[in-house]
Amino acid sequence: MRDAPDIKICGLTSEDAVTAVLGGGASHLGFIFFARSPRHVTPERAGTLAAPARGRALVTAVTVDAEDDELDRIVAALEPDWLQLHGRERPERVHTVRTRYGLPVMKSFSIRTAADLAAIEAYADVADRLLFDAKPPAGAELPGGNGVSFDWRLLSVLDADVDYMLSGGLDSGNVGEALRLTGARGIDASSGVESAPGTKDPARIAAFFEAVRAARGEPLSGARPT
Ligand SMILES: O=C(O)c1ccccc1NCC(=O)[C@H](O)[C@H](O)COP(=O)(O)O
Numbered sequence: 001m002r003d004a005p006d007i008k009i010c011g012l013t014s015e016d017a018v019t020a021v022l023g024g025g026a027s028h029l030g031f032i033f034f035a036r037s038p039r040h041v042t043p044e045r046a047g048t049l050a051a052p053a054r055g056r057a058l059v060t061a062v063t064v065d066a067e068d069d070e071l072d073r074i075v076a077a078l079e080p081d082w083l084q085l086h087g088r089e090r091p092e093r094v095h096t097v098r099t100r101y102g103l104p105v106m107k108s109f110s111i112r113t114a115a116d117l118a119a120i121e122a123y124a125d126v127a128d129r130l131l132f133d134a135k136p137p138a139g140a141e142l143p144g145g146n147g148v149s150f151d152w153r154l155l156s157v158l159d160a161d162v163d164y165m166l167s168g169g170l171d172s173g174n175v176g177e178a179l180r181l182t183g184a185r186g187i188d189a190s191s192g193v194e195s196a197p198g199t200k201d202p203a204r205i206a207a208f209f210e211a212v213r214a215a216r217g218e219p220l221s222g223a224r225p226t
Pocket residue numbers: 009010011030032034037038039062063064086133142143144145146147148167168169170188189190191192
């Protein structure tokens with residue numbers, strides 16, 4: 001059987017959500033630093049929320065075309081394990097960020113068609129991991145967290161050694177199919193585990209982890225032998 005996929009739950013804004021995500025067994029917690037997002041948190045608030053995750057899951061700071069001074073504040077207050085660059089950062093910028101902070105960088109790509117995958121080649125030597133998200137719908141305010149999926153079959157052309165997280169509209173109802181189709185080594189969800197934009201729902205979070213376990217043929221947490 002494949003290794004269990006990394007699971008990142010993104011856009012955490014409350015202690016209850018952090019507890020639910022850690023309880024589910026997330027490998028990564030994501031905090032959003034983008035003022036227009038309903039999931040935006042300050043670096044200081046993210047640092048407080050992330051405290052219980054230390055040593056249990058990797059803390060990821062999600063930024064969008066951030067300048068050095070903003071990244072300096074985030075890194076100082078949050079001490080993230082990963083930086084996720086979710087804007088239009090060019091390979092040179094990814095390299096600069098990675099070198100400046102000495103942290104691994106996950107670079108996001110907006111995917112709608114096969115042609116959108118051509119961009120990844122230029123990042124092969126500068127990004128530690130890729131994240132494939134759906135291209136935002138026309139008129140969307142946010143570059144991520146839109147709850148829309150792309151055609152996962154597009155990823156079948158990738159070499160097996162391309163390390164990526166799959167995101168975009170994942171929820172408990174479709175994550176099993178997404179894993180089956182892509183074999184992704186990492187998955188990322190945000191709005192699919194919310195009851196309203198920016199409000200994570202512990203029951204939906206639990207259902208998401210159960211769906212991943214079910215897809216892997218693992219015992220469900222409610223059905224484990226005592
Ligand atoms: O989630 C946001 O509000 C957001 C805002 C600005 C940049 C990135 C953002 N999210 C990044 C993520 O990694 C999300 O988890 C990813 O886009 C998937 O979101 P969803 O489709 O809602 O599951």
